[in-house]
Amino acid sequence: MKVVVLGAGVVGTAAAWYLSKDGHDVTVLERHEDVARGTSQSNAGLVSPGDSTAWASPAALTTFVKSLFRSDLGIKVRFSLDPQFLSWCLRFLMQCTQSRANANTEIKLRLAFYARQCINALQEETGISYDDRRKGILYFYRSQQSMDAGIKHMQYIAERGLAIEVVDRERLVALEPGLAAVKHQLAGGVYSSMDQTGDSSLFTRSLAEQARVRHGVDFRFGTTVTGLDVQGGRVKAVLTDRGPVSCDAVVLSLGPESALLARKIGIDVPVYPVKGYTATLPIDADKGPTMGGVDEDRLIAYSRLGNRLRLASTAEFAGYDRSFKPADFATMFRTAHDLFPGAIDETKAVLWSGLRPMMPGSVPVHGQARYENLFLDTGHGHVGWTMACGSGKLVADLVSGRKPEIDTAGLLYRN
Template identity: 70%
Template structure:
């Protein structure tokens, strides 16, 4: 079957790989000049089942309200007239209960654990490497109070299959000597040994090349999706800036733009863009800096070691589709980075970036058939698209093939 995948980010490219591996004739359409130039270009670098806790929670609701006037928080809300954001916010608020937090986190964890298995199997099968490190990830807290309250969500994930170790500062420094200079600033944390790190941009670029050369996937770069040609209950073709592309099936994997396209055709897809910022900086000495990924939970700063580079990431900013940034947007990130790893990097050498995460109110991505018999979704992965991409792609390929999925589909399969 001819399958057209809309979007060549890590989610769309992974879906194309698995669909082509099933024998489908796959075409990928993307407006950028090569794969992984949108949301997948830069992120925290964490492949992190340990970060499977849903965003929507009673605590997040309070922070969300505070962010309306306090712009010094990790979450920033820029008030503006945006009916779509208002509708999204109301749905988000409905997810901010303990019951929904638990249910959504359980679904995210199931997919994240599966996806970690898929990416590692894919790496073995294709020989693709992407500055990966499989040493685990540390989630740490600066005060005993935040440690005591912050570990509750991790304990819940542990009850549902995530191996973790609750650690004090001595054990933390034993695991990550790179944090020795900041030891007195840290109370303790959570160590997730199966988590890992890697460069999503390197991964998706190499996977696109592999899929094209070995599986016959056709990539139409520099091509804008203008709409869908629909007849009855099926999509006949994708209308693009380069002309129509005939399709036996279409997969929407356009990241934050997915909702814009979907709602034009009656698909209830509440994906909203949430801006995040990253800085990638060379290490002055490769013996300095972290040896694994980590998250400073109190400062809401994540980091990873990518070869001889340090990646810093922070902020969830609700500002529509604005991708612009100013040097001041990275000030808190660099301040924290210098506290944790003094002397490890020179911020003047940093490559700065801002991109949009495709966020669902529930934090759970949507995968599967939507409204039309041959229209599929693989989108809404939020801040863990890199973590969930391969599992989502394999899950989608099973749905398209009519096979039983390898994991429980409950809570994942799209319902319009």
């Protein structure tokens, strides 16, 4: 079949890879001039089943409401009368019961485990390099109170298959010598040995090249999708600013813009953009962390990408605004200096902000949507890098008419 994938981020590119492996004639349409120029360009770098806890929960609801009035929280909300924002908030509210939080967490964890297997198998098959490290991730806490709460969250997913180790400050520093300077500021942490790190942008570029060379995938850059030509219950062509592109099947992976296109053809995909900020800095080979980590009290994540340090923070509801200012990174840099003194020079930082495509329940959506040859692969939120390969393999199975390897309960689109 001729399959057109909309979006060349890590999610769309992974789908294109698996579809092309199945023998389909794959074209990828992307408005930017290269792959991974949107959400996938810069993130925390964490491939983390350990971060599978759903955002929507009773505790998150309290934080969300507080963020309307305070600016010092990891979640920031600019209140808006935008109907899509209000609708998303209502749906988020409906997901904030403990039962829904537990169910959504279990679905995310199932996909994250599967995706981890897929990305590691893909790397073994292709030999691509993307500054990956399979040393695990440390989730650490500055107070016993926050650590007790964090352990409770992690124990829930540990009971469902995540390998974790609760560590005191001595063991924490033994695992990560880079944190020795703040040893006495930390209560301890949780070590998730199954988690990994890597550069999603480098991965996506490398995978796209493999898809071109091995399977003839056609990436068309500088091409903006404007709509879909639907006739008789099928998508006949993708409409773009460079003319129509005919197709036998379409995969929608436009990240935060997915909902905008879907609404044009009467499909409700409740994806809403949530802005995050990252800074990437050069670091001496002998300084800084050796694995990924999350300062859970300050809600700042980091990863070691070769001789670079990636810092990431904040979940800001600000519509489709991608702008940033130096002050947005102040807490991030203060924390990095605190954790790794002498390791960074923020004057050399590459600053970035981008939009995560969040679903109200934190679970991405896949599969057939209204029209028999239109498939979704979107809404991965802050864990798109973690879930991309598992989602790509799942969607390729669905497009090809195969039974997926993964249990699809809770993962498929329902109109």
